[in-house]
Amino acid sequence: MTEKSWRHCPGCGAVVYGKRLARQLGVCPECGRHDRVPAAKRLEQLLDPGSSRLIDCVTDGGDPLRFQDTSAYPDRLAAARAATGLTDAVLCAHGTVHGHSLVVAAMDFRFLGGSLGTAVGEAITRAAEAALADRIPLLLVCASGGARMQEGVLSLMQMGKTSSALAQLDEAGVLTISLITDPTYGGVAASFATLADVLIAEPGARLGFAGPRVIRQTIGAQLPSDFQTAEFLLAHGIIDMIRPRAELRATLARLLAAAAGQATEEATSRVSPAVTDxxxxxxxxxxxxxxxxxxxxxxxxxxxxxxxxxxxxxxxxxxxxxxxxxxxxxxxxxxxxxxxxxxxxxxxxxxxxxxxxxxxxxxxxxxxxxxxxxxxxxxxxxxxxxxxxxxxxxxxxxxxxxxxxxxxxxxxxxxxxxxxxxxxxxxxxxxxxxxxxxxxxxxxxxxxxxxxxxxxxxxxxxxxxxxxxxxxxxxxxxxxxxxxxxxxxxxxxxxxxxxxxxxxxxxxxxxxxxxxxxxxxxxxxxxxxxxxxxxxxxxxxxxxxxxxxxxxx
CATH class of the missing domain: 3.90.226.10 (2-enoyl-CoA Hydratase; Chain A, domain 1)
Structure with missing residues (x-):
């Protein structure tokens, strides 16, 4: 659907002109629903114009199990690559936000549901290594349905691999920020997505280990209407904050400035008023x-x-x-x-x-x-x-x-x-x-x-x-x-x-x-x-x- 066409909001049913929706960064002007954003568009929205430099960090994970369900795994990969123009479900880049340097790894849900396979795990790890090498913050933009089942236990191992990479950033004192977008589930939620120093979520974004359907089918529980949403997670102490898409760049800039030890104004000395006698x-x-x-x-x-x-x-x-x-x-x-x-x-x-x-x-x-x-x-x-x-x-x-x-x-x-x-x-x-x-x-x-x-x-x-x-x-x-x-x-x-x-x-x-x-x-x-x-x-x-x-x- 082109930018000039009219769009139907799945949240409230409103019909919104495509150009207006684009100006709103994919947020419905009527109900505030946040559309999913492709990885390349996400980099464009977050980074300073002209600052993005892609990192060549996505490899071809191959087909280790020769997996086939209703389609062969190589065929699914080929179809996803043709539809998205991506090699796999993440794009990594160096860039700046209000002049503050960082590395960004942005996931793309369009590519096999943003599933965590060996190529994605390798890309996240290389992004962390790039942030470590330059001693600059790492931003993870997360969107995933979970592990990539077609790669079996090798997909599971990516949880440990990426978590270890973030541990190295902890040891080096490098700030990590996770932007939770809708949806973020399974192996991504239970590894790098929730290990960052600061967890920011877009309004309504869902995050959890097991999805609602799995929970209902497994234990038969009735779930709250807001279950696993950003608002639910904030109330339960899981995330740090919720930020609308239009406020993300400013929020990131403040956090990056603090991590760099950079003042927002010229520091001035004071004479203490404290009485010491x-x-x-x-x-x-x-x-x-x-x-x-x-x-x-x-x-x-x-x-x-x-x-x-x-x-x-x-x-x-x-x-x-x-x-x-x-x-x-x-x-x-x-x-x-x-x-x-x-x-x-x-x-x-x-x-x-x-x-x-x-x-x-x-x-x-x-x-x-x-x-x-x-x-x-x-x-x-x-x-x-x-x-x-x-x-x-x-x-x-x-x-x-x-x-x-x-x-x-x-x-x-x-x-x-x-x-x-x-x-x-x-x-x-x-x-x-x-x-x-x-x-x-x-x-x-x-x-x-x-x-x-x-x-x-x-x-x-x-x-x-x-x-x-x-x-x-x-x-x-x-x-x-x-x-x-x-x-x-x-x-x-x-x-x-x-x-x-x-x-x-x-x-x-x-x-x-x-x-x-x-x-x-x-x-x-x-x-x-x-x-x-x-x-x-x-x-x-x-x-x-x-x-x-x-x-x-």
């Missing part, structure tokens, strides 16, 4: 301070992200089946420096607070945080954590899913990250739920925030046998910013705007920006091994006879 701080009433820290008007992590960062892309999910709403994180640019930001998320209204579980993370939240921290370490960019939680979620499901293990693993991971880590207590710093994001090179607290081994109410219930004794417990716990600074738990205390951070979000964000940028200016030049050694020395000192002030020097 506890004698310069007032001695507030501890219970009133706790109430201040819980004030719903205080900026949340999402508020700070909006005020602090440029070009932020939130990354979702623990890749294990859940996306905890109590922790948010992603990649953005802070005063010209790419960073990963991770923080507890509450809300301002009762509805928002309930939706975010009052900022009490489940194990999946900490596993999401750990995944994002590992990504920061891989591509070599700093981490900023924003702490605001009464504590990790106490519940049966959380315990069943390993709450203690998730917190412990997060603490261990942050202690060994080879990149600068700055933590800011913006509200409540409750127990191990807070510490899971608090193992850092620099730790700051707002003057109106608190950090404690347990909530005052919990302490009162256990030691006083009376929750009403919470004010007494607050006074006994040494949880004020002044207390924290005098004991070396925090490196500095951030002053609050008149009336508290909830009274002026922009002023509060400016204080955080200046303190964090000043800290990163000091930390960024340090070699990774020295960063880790200093961080471990810092944490080794707590409770010993060592003087914390010597840790930084």
């Amino acid at each position: 506890p004698e310069l701080l007032p001695a507030p009433d501890p219970w009133e301070l706790v109430r201040c820290a819980r004030e719903p008007s205080r900026p949340t992590t999402s508020d700070y992200i909006e005020l602090l960062l440029d070009g932020f892309d939130e990354l979702h999910g623990d890749r294990l089946g859940d996306d905890c709403p109590s922790i948010v994180g992603g990649i953005g640019s802070l005063a010209g420096r790419p960073v990963v930001v991770i923080g507890h998320q509450k809300g301002h209204t009762p509805t928002e607070l309930a939706a975010r579980n009052f900022g009490m993370p489940s194990p999946s939240g900490y596993r999401k945080a750990a995944r994002l921290a590992r990504l920061a370490a891989k591509i070599g960019i700093p981490v900023l954590t924003l702490i605001d939680t009464p504590g990790a979620h106490p519940g049966i499901t959380a315990e069943e899913r390993g709450q203690a293990v998730a917190i412990a693993e997060s603490i261990r991971l942050f202690s060994a990250l080879p990149v600068p880590v700055v933590a800011v207590v913006i509200g409540e710093g409750g127990s191990g739920g807070a510490l899971a994001l608090g193992v850092a090179d620099r730790v700051y607290s707002f003057a109106g925030a608190y950090y404690s081994v347990i909530s005052p109410e919990g302490c009162a219930a256990i030691l006083w046998d009376d929750r009403c004794a919470a004010p007494h417990a607050a006074a006994a716990l040494g949880l004020t910013a002044r207390d924290l600074l005098s004991r070396g738990v925090v490196d500095g205390v951030l002053p609050e705007p008149a009336g508290g951070t909830g009274n002026d979000h922009e002023a509060a964000a400016a204080v955080v920006r200046d303190a964090v940028v000043a800290a990163l200016d000091e930390l960024a030049p340090l070699p990774p091994a020295e960063l880790v050694a200093r961080r471990r020395t810092r944490w080794r000192a707590y409770g010993s006879d060592r003087v914390l002030s010597t840790v930084e020097g």
